[in-house]
Amino acid sequence: MIISIEVPVFKGEFLNQCIQSVFQQSSDAWHLSLVWDGGDERSRRILEEMQESNHPKVSVYFNENQGIARSRAFLSAQNNYPYILPLDDDDELAPNAVEQFIEAAKANPWASLIRGRRSFINQQSEHVEETQWFPFGPRHYFKGMVSDVFNQAQPYLIRKSAYDRTLGWQGFDDFMQAGEDCDIFLQLEEVAHFELIDEVLYHYRLHNERASDTLTSAAAFEMWRRLTDRSIDRMELPLIRTSDVPPFTFEEKERTDLTLGDLEFIVPKGSTISDRLKQIEMVEDAIIEVPRRENEASWKMEGFQASQKKIVCFLDDSVQVDDASALVDLVNALNESGADVLAPTAEQVIGFSKQQWLDAGCFLVRREVLLATGGFDTETIPNAMHLIDLCIQANRRDFTCVVVHISGISSQGPLALGWSETDFQMLKRKWHSYPNYLPSIKDLNRFSGDGARR
Structure with a gap:
């Protein structure tokens, strides 16, 4: 090196x-x-x-x-x-x-x-x-x-x-x-x-x-203000800066409700879920099919980079969708909860349950979350942990992850498909400076069931 x-x-x-x-x-x-x-x-x-x-x-x-x-x-x-x-x-x-x-x-x-x-x-x-x-x-x-x-x-x-x-x-x-x-x-x-x-x-x-001594404090504050506003625009964050001197404060813009028309689906090319979306008459232009990769994060990032709309919905082969109304319910849940990352669950949760980590084969992400965090780690995190890793990034930057019960959508998350102690150690190694954001072995077992460990 x-x-x-x-x-x-x-x-x-x-x-x-x-x-x-x-x-x-x-x-x-x-x-x-x-x-x-x-x-x-x-x-x-x-x-x-x-x-x-x-x-x-x-x-x-x-x-x-x-x-x-x-x-x-x-x-x-x-x-x-x-x-x-x-x-x-x-x-x-x-x-x-x-x-x-x-x-x-x-x-x-x-x-x-x-x-x-x-x-x-x-x-x-x-x-x-x-x-x-x-x-x-x-x-x-x-x-x-x-x-x-x-x-x-x-x-x-x-x-x-x-x-x-x-x-x-x-x-x-x-x-x-x-x-x-x-x-x-x-x-x-x-x-x-x-x-x-x-x-x-x-x-x-x-x-x-x-x-640097030729620049006044006033000049430094002006540059910080400009850079902050430029970053907000670059990440497409719905924020307004409300102070002139750092540490800056911000106000959230009022959000308009999103619809299926604001959504793009990221799916593996030739997958059963891709066929299912077409069967329930989702607009084909809203379906982004990506060649399968051994690395789950890679095809998801490739799909996001091809997307343009306000929210993306990642789906893998484990996902089953009964009809279009289930997807409408999913988008409505994102609106009502104000979540930034949202996953449906088969569990009978009451209302919207805020979570530090999600494990699902189907989940919605607001575009600004992926722009602000860099998205999925395609280089160092194993498949079983890639969604948890994204949630840690999102939580660190003060985004919200939520699960909600949606009738008509079921899936298996990466953890349910199998994870190992080595996978978990890699996640812990990456986030060693931020231990409060890490799940425990007990948390992982709760997501996946003891039988998913390998």
């Missing part, structure tokens, strides 16, 4: 110290990429000397001034390594930063971003006691949206495959292309959750020429 350390360069005063902090890493599993962004002559001379050295672990580029966001985007576009570690040209990495980030990445391959702590140093690279400006800890949500958008700072390691699912580094032209760091946090969180390393791995230099 190699980490791509990426440095946009504008000023040369502390650039040598920055570069040396990379060369002094306890691990050599890194590649350093630097791009000159039309900066001062001192920085250009340093990079020209670095380029002339032909160091096999260093790449140097020269561009006209583009701004910080476009320079980061340029470097990430050149990178074919699995992880990105952004570094500013006046800061330093702690000597064990690469080693610790690699260890964390191997332990948490599902994380889109892994963040460590930072300390402050002066112009002589001496430690300075300074109150941290931004929180360090899990982020907080309201109905899918992050409220504490300022809960972010270097250092952070980005999984490249997660970055490739975003729009990339983006900044604001009226703020010198700044805001790109907060924005990439928001975008990456829509792919997968973050993990934290409670150790100082980065040294942030305090001096009078920092680009």
Whole structure:
């Protein structure tokens, strides 16, 4: 595993110290990429000397001034390594930063971003006691949206495959292309959750020429407001921001009742349930048939990516639907409960039963849930646990999962088809930082019956 350390360069005063902090890493599993962004002559001379050295672990580029966001985007576009570690040209990495980030990445391959702590140093690279400006800890949500958008700072390691699912580094032209760091946090969180390393791995230099010092608090608040509103639109969340200073507060928009016309069905191609939907005269354009995959999450994600409507209904071969009225009842239950994820159950539950996890072969999901959480994990979670994993993601972001008794619909969930202790351990490993969201063995047995364990 190699980490791509990426440095946009504008000023040369502390650039040598920055570069040396990379060369002094306890691990050599890194590649350093630097791009000159039309900066001062001192920085250009340093990079020209670095380029002339032909160091096999260093790449140097020269561009006209583009701004910080476009320079980061340029470097990430050149990178074919699995992880990105952004570094500013006046800061330093702690000597064990690469080693610790690699260890964390191997332990948490599902994380889109892994963040460590930072300390402050002066112009002589001496430690300075300074109150941290931004929180360090899990982020907080309201109905899918992050409220504490300022809960972010270097250092952070980005999984490249997660970055490739975003729009990339983006900044604001009226703020010198700044805001790109907060924005990439928001975008990456829509792919997968973050993990934290409670150790100082980065040294942030305090001096009078920092680009960030030219931005006022008012400018920071304005960028946070814009980024928040942009994220709400991108995830199609029915929210309105109601405060001007983070942590932001939000209000839910009034929802209009949905109908079968707002629904698309995601089914395996050639399945019995696909034929059944056509028999009960569901509109064929609303049925998205996806080639079967051994990985359940893969065909479901492929189906969602082909969908366009406000709600999607996932159905597998275990599902039996008596008639169209049962599906109407299912959509009505979503409206009445206000749920974000809803599954029918054969159990005689009273009204709508809020659940932390669902296990069903048939379930409805509002589009914004899948956009906000990244959807199903297609890489690390076994089939038996993929719906529980989605529910954990949804619950973390303050969405609601509900079961309701619907006459005329029956199915078997992934757990009922069989699960193992190994499956459960994989789920526990992924969510080790959030143990309160995990089911217990007793919970799994309640869903599936003891006989489903294998």
